[in-house]
Amino acid sequence: MRKQVEGYLYLSLAMVLVGSTVVASKVIASGLPPFTATALRFVIALPFFLVLMRLTASWWPKLTRRDWGLLFLQAAAGSVGYTTLLISGLRFTSAAHAGVIIGTLPIVSAAIAILVLGERPRRSLLLGIGLAAAGVLAITVRSGEGGDWFGNVLILAAVVCEGLFILLNKRLRTDISPLVLSSIMTMIGLATAAVAACLEVPWAITMTTGAVWAVIYYALVPTVGGFLFWYAGAARVSGAEASLFTALAPVSALFLAALLLSEPVGPVEMFGVGCVLAAVLATGLSGFFQARRRMRATRPDMSSQTR
Template sequence: MNRNQGYACLAAAMALVGSTVVASKIIAAGLPPFTATALRFALALPCFALLGWLTGTRLPRLGWRDWLLLTAQAGAGSVGYTTLLIAGLARTTAVDGAVILGTLPLVSAAIAIALLGERPGKATLLAIATAAAGVWLMTRGPATPGAGSWIGNALVLGAVVCEGLFILLQKRLRAPLPPLALSTVMCALGLAVCLPASLMEAPWTLALSAEALLAVAYYALVPTVAGFVLWYAGAQRVAGSEAALFTAVAPLTAVLLAAGVLHESLSAAQLAGMACVLGAVFIQGWVRKPVTVAR
């Protein structure tokens, strides 16, 4: 695979990540969040296990501290991220969710600065400020259709913070895990964490939406599993700073799909917010290597 093919893999992977916003919007209309999250992990886990068996990937020996960290990662980055994203998109538009989701690289950097004491450069501070301005521009615009949109936006931002905490906890592991092993463990622990909460939602008493179930299957098998394969296939063949720039494809794809598939309108404030977030991602991409995420 040459560099151009690597670029294509990265772009495709991030486009699939962007499509999860639309999938989550559809899921939110027909399934409770913990039930949807449990189904996602239950479908993705056998696929990751099969990939691990085919590639001979093995889980290294871990101490109890690392297992506690992995469980916390699963609670934050896997369960927290997915459930808050679905719950948020039940209350706000997919366009708003896409713009906020695009701030993930900057939120991760801000958490590292606040909790790990990392010293940011001027470019990083500029990127964080630009992304914050984008979210502010979006939220101060005309209210989006449906009551409680600000609550939905807050929940989506909470999902992004959970993913940022996932990245922070990953840095604290004493024994780094291979990416495929990490994804498999996250699916297994995420399923174990959210299963009791999903049972409390009593999904067997609900009229489950076929469209929502198909969206969960898509989320589990395409962005989660196929997106993982595409990202790592591309990231192995390009520089870290180049790979980081492709994270901008995710929110852009999400906005385009929200407008094209869900027929949501785009306000001037939303477009301005998206422009700021994309600009911030490009600034950040030039100065930091990307942190790969296994949700």
């Protein structure tokens, strides 16, 4: 029981940190170009991942050309695409709205799997997709009045990039540990973002102090710290239980946007995050109960042994 409670605590902290990346990205967007900020984030995070690999005696895997190609696409979509689109979108929309949209990631990932892999959707997933769409639509219609709908579209594109990252990871033929995968993603992401950053002429721009500190925070706390918390928690609970905690990310983003950025959070934002929470929980609880039923079905029948 204690191990399970510890797992819940670690997963909660990890998702709170994920929510905080939205606020950090909002600060970054006001003082740094997106590719420059992304490259700087990877420069800071990479040494810490390499040290963790050394401490845990993790080894680089032997990969085929196909797997290297998939890893490059993963890094381009999930590492560079997600971060740059998130920062770019937050130039036009609020962190509160971005937090609601980011919360749809589990639903978007499942929808991509249905469209691309042809997976058969459960009724709960279809319900989740409908609820998530209602939540995003609510804030987007509201955003149309203020002109920040374009930012919402960019944030949604960032979520799609992260969903593609998850999908591509399922196509890898070589088993790669999470720590090694994160290190590889950081290295490829750094190389890709650095090339694109040159087009932004970073040496000629004036970086604000707040944006630089936000990048440092993003690189060390949510990226490295969030990784450690998530996998420490995931090791103590089932995968179905861990997936439920992703619902905390939009709540964290909404709360931190109001607390740290003084952004208004009204009925529309609350309705949007409520729909997203219901979508994630409906999908996650369905998976949780299905996993429980499978466990019971495969458990030996003790009653027959005592007759």
